[in-house]
Amino acid sequence: MVFKLFGNARSRPTLRVAHILKEMQVPFEFVAIDVQGNEHKTAEYLKKQPFGQIPYIDDDGFVLFETRAICKYIATKWRGQGPALFPDPSDLKATALFDQALSIEYSNFDNAAVNIAVEKVYKPKYLNKPTDEALVAEQVSKLEAKLEGYEAILSKQKYLAGEYVTLADLYHITFGFYIVEEGGLMLFTDEAKYPNMARWWKDITSRPAWLAVKGGL
Amino acid sequence: MTLKVYGVLQATFTQRVLVVLKEKNVSYEFITVDWAGKTHKAPSYLLNHPFGQFPYIDDDGFILYESIAIMKYIALKYRDQGAPLLPDPGDLKATALMEQACSVEASNFNPFTTPIVIEKYGKPIRGVEPDEEVVKECVLGLDSKLDGYELILAKQRYLAGDSITIADLAHLPTGTIISRVGVTLLEDFTKRPNVTRWWREIYTRPSWQEVVASADAKI
Incomplete structure (x- = not known):
């Protein structure tokens, strides 16, 4: 399943995640959240992101929020495919x-x-x-x-x-x-x-x- | 050489480091930073901490600052003693969820609790009147974020899953002080039973009670 990024095209935090996906050459699908319509405050959305914030990701069923945690996850999972964006974990x-x-x-x-x-x-x-x-x-x-x-x-x-x-x-x-x-x-x-x-x-x-x-x- | 901690026993970010050292049974030497005398803004201090903050540690010549980074370093270095406090570093998803939990604290808890600590605890110590408007705003903000905590903690025992991690412990210092100054949101069992269950569990850990006792003894 393709990696999904849920967010807003104008949101800076969403762009932070997109940047790291590009760095690591990971193909992804962007899913726009209707922020003006308060989609991120609905009960359905809160099941994925309990604080009602954007963005979050869904990587084949693994849901994660908070941009820094997401970016670290991407940089770890696809470490061999792009630049090493953090040191060797054994160091x-x-x-x-x-x-x-x-x-x-x-x-x-x-x-x-x-x-x-x-x-x-x-x-x-x-x-x-x-x-x-x-x-x-x-x-x-x-x-x-x-x-x-x-x-x-x-x-x-x-x-x-x-x-x-x-x-x-x-x-x-x-x-x-x-x-x-x-x-x-x-x-x-x-x-x-x-x-x-x-x-x-x-x-x-x-x-x-x-x-x-x-x-x- | 003994690990050295430079900080202030009553300072919330210093206390984060101390609770992890106690969880891990690591012996250390504590060096009090003379904050009133502005030692931490002196050029010799800035060589070790370029932003002039505390705490920092000196582990046999290895200098490290920023409390979360120090907590992680100690937890990794002494992984085999005391509570693990971090998932297995080889477990990608568990590690990501731990980092998510650390960010949740930094984004949704600390921005509200630290200003309350400054206004209601720090300022009175210096004989300055607290700004009650700031306090009111932060209490409202925290109250709404705790709904997110309740959703998470209704499904799992701790913020990163079913084991305690540094992310939970990071809440202790400011959480304890806001309760003491009358912001009792964490203790309202009828409003958020899972938050309160979690808070009581982490608050009563012997490691944290030792940190609180040594801070109180020094006042």
């Missing part, structure tokens, strides 16, 4: 540093990036609501405080978990690309301020798999 320390990098994205990047995306892109573009610029400024300064930490790491190594690209790097694209490209913020593309982060950003966002999905599904 305890390399694995721990990879897990550390995953948490860095979640603790220091995701929340501010999502909040900026909501204000700068979702609200004006899809909800016809004005951007709360004060909130954007607050979130940008929260994010900028963390970018020093990124710069320190990336001045010593090529990627967040070491010398090889991993899922932890790629997860930053999901909202990072959005706020840079559509939100018009410089942030980590500022070569004068964060030369190593800018180098890293250019590297991860020029991957063919990302270029193939960045326009949407």
